[in-house]
Amino acid sequence: MIVKSLEFSSFRNLKDNIIEPCEGINIIFGDNAQGKTNLLEAIWLFSGGHSFRGSKESEFLRFGEKKSELTLNFFSQMREQEAKISFFGSKKEVFLNGVKKPSSAYLSQCFSSVIFSPEHLSLVKGGPGLRRKFLDGAICQQDIKFAVLLSKYQRTINQRNTLLKEINRHPELKETLSIWDDSLISLGAQIIFKRLSYIEKLRKHALSFHRGISGEKEELLIEYVSTCGASLDDTVYEITEKLYKAFEKSNREDIFLGCTNAGPHRDDLEFYINGLKTKNFGSQGQQRSVILSLKLSEAQLLWDYFGEPPVVLLDDVLSEIDKSRQEYLLSNTRGCQTFITGCEVPMYESEKNKIFTIRDGEVLEGFEKI
Numbered sequence: 001m002i003v004k005s006l007e008f009s010s011f012r013n014l015k016d017n018i019i020e021p022c023e024g025i026n027i028i029f030g031d032n033a034q035g036k037t038n039l040l041e042a043i044w045l046f047s048g049g050h051s052f053r054g055s056k057e058s059e060f061l062r063f064g065e066k067k068s069e070l071t072l073n074f075f076s077q078m079r080e081q082e083a084k085i086s087f088f089g090s091k092k093e094v095f096l097n098g099v100k101k102p103s104s105a106y107l108s109q110c111f112s113s114v115i116f117s118p119e120h121l122s123l124v125k126g127g128p129g130l131r132r133k134f135l136d137g138a139i140c141q142q143d144i145k146f147a148v149l150l151s152k153y154q155r156t157i158n159q160r161n162t163l164l165k166e167i168n169r170h171p172e173l174k175e176t177l178s179i180w181d182d183s184l185i186s187l188g189a190q191i192i193f194k195r196l197s198y199i200e201k202l203r204k205h206a207l208s209f210h211r212g213i214s215g216e217k218e219e220l221l222i223e224y225v226s227t228c229g230a231s232l233d234d235t236v237y238e239i240t241e242k243l244y245k246a247f248e249k250s251n252r253e254d255i256f257l258g259c260t261n262a263g264p265h266r267d268d269l270e271f272y273i274n275g276l277k278t279k280n281f282g283s284q285g286q287q288r289s290v291i292l293s294l295k296l297s298e299a300q301l302l303w304d305y306f307g308e309p310p311v312v313l314l315d316d317v318l319s320e321i322d323k324s325r326q327e328y329l330l331s332n333t334r335g336c337q338t339f340i341t342g343c344e345v346p347m348y349e350s351e352k353n354k355i356f357t358i359r360d361g362e363v364l365e366g367f368e369k370i
Helices: 036-047 104-109 118-122 128-142 144-169 171-213 236-257 284-306 323-331
Strands: 002-009 017-019 025-029 068-076 079-088 091-096 099-101 113-116 220-225 268-273 311-315 338-342 354-359 362-365
Touching (some): 002 036, 025 036, 036 104, 036 311, 036 338, 036 354, 099 104, 113 284, 128 171, 128 268, 171 236, 268 284, 284 323
Parallel strands (some): 025 338, 113 311, 311 338
Antiparallel strands (some): 002 017, 002 068, 079 091, 091 099
């Protein structure tokens, strides 16, 4: 997949412009708070997901503007295509090759990218929500139905939690709890099954990448930690049965606390290097290696799925890893169109690469001293 051009108007602080990146490495150079991450975010939004920064869509509009628009011309599936996203406050319109789509999730079937941002450096040590977000986001790029499942699950769990709080004041409502349980368990079992299927493929690639990073000295194991005890070999039916038991076990606690304590929204990932839990015993360098392995594996799985390399977005992360890991990352994304942001003087300049300088939201082609 190749970005041929990106046009943006009234998007965040970026001044209206159109850029034409090269097919190799594109370096986005500039001081902090000039708009480098905004440019990567504009590309990422065409992958069908929400902002990797957790931003609301209303925040994409430049201050004082009522409409913001992004247009991406790209080569994918053996042809040139065009996608457009228009933001109107909290609303948006999405077009693919001139045809209006219900949501941006449909763009992921034609365009995919992998984002590696400073937030991901906390994947190992941070909270489980970060790891679930990474896992679900990766699956959504391959499976549009998974995004629908997640949305239905979230709506249902919100409704169940509202009922749980009401039961404390109106005990007679307890009889209606099973209605929400049946729906939530059905959706939850499908989500867990898809997660486990993805983990099974992810861990094989991650093991190989981590061996390469560590010089064959370390073995990386990824485990899915399920609140209901689901395992890689389970069918959807078996996961459903385990979820029913987990819900029965936590029922009294759920009512007391007013929230649902079992299900995929409470599951987690754990990483082990040579049998030791990385979160507790891994050095900072080892944690960085795990994250590199995960993101490279995500890119490889997208490549396998689509039959062509995804676009790689590296948002100011090379400065956070040592030279050997930088070289490993760049050598293993060769073949992918890559966008790299940074504040330092670019060190990757060559005839095959292209440099853009950003100053106060203005994107200039070429390297200009700041």
